[in-house]
Amino acid sequence: MNGRISLILFLFGFVSLFVLLFGCDSDGVEEKKTTGIRATLLNEGERAPDFKLRTFDGQEVNLSDFAGKPVVINFWASWCGPCRKEAEDLERTYSTFKNAGVVFIGIAVQDTEEKAREFVKEFNLTYLNGLDETGDIAETYKIYGIPKTFVVDKSGRFTFIHTGAITEKLLTRELNKVL
Numbered sequence: 001m002n003g004r005i006s007l008i009l010f011l012f013g014f015v016s017l018f019v020l021l022f023g024c025d026s027d028g029v030e031e032k033k034t035t036g037i038r039a040t041l042l043n044e045g046e047r048a049p050d051f052k053l054r055t056f057d058g059q060e061v062n063l064s065d066f067a068g069k070p071v072v073i074n075f076w077a078s079w080c081g082p083c084r085k086e087a088e089d090l091e092r093t094y095s096t097f098k099n100a101g102v103v104f105i106g107i108a109v110q111d112t113e114e115k116a117r118e119f120v121k122e123f124n125l126t127y128l129n130g131l132d133e134t135g136d137i138a139e140t141y142k143i144y145g146i147p148k149t150f151v152v153d154k155s156g157r158f159t160f161i162h163t164g165a166i167t168e169k170l171l172t173r174e175l176n177k178v179l
Helices: 002-022 081-100 113-122 136-140 168-178
Strands: 052-054 060-062 071-076 103-108 128-131 148-152 158-163
Touching: 052 128, 071 081, 081 103, 081 113, 081 168, 103 113, 113 128, 148 168, 158 168
Parallel strands: 071 103, 103 128
Antiparallel strands: 052 060, 071 148, 148 158
């Protein structure tokens, strides 16, 4: 019996480690459960779809408000381990690039407003953040795994798409390409 319990604990630990290292969900093409139609992910080079987000400080922002500026869009959730891992890197990168005109937008998904606000406060995030209350933004951006980060260039096209915790070094490299 102890061998069976040890195996179960080992498998649970392995799965937990895998989720922590590679994200909170799968990435790639996933079949929609309601329609059976396969959804394709957004790709680099495509135009970033516009969206409207109410930020935690009460602003209504649209992606189109930032036309002509590079934008980083990061999808996250307070309960997501890799999202917690990348939060400080995102804030540091934002602090480095905000004076260069780069806009950062954090979008909490599958979360409560209370927990998402606690996350923003815990990590002292100073860039725009809000909750995708309806899930419409996540659906438009085909978010099947988080964290997920998009870099949008000055012309409004994706130049970089990354699933999993992003690092300051990687994001800095990609932002330098669009400046």
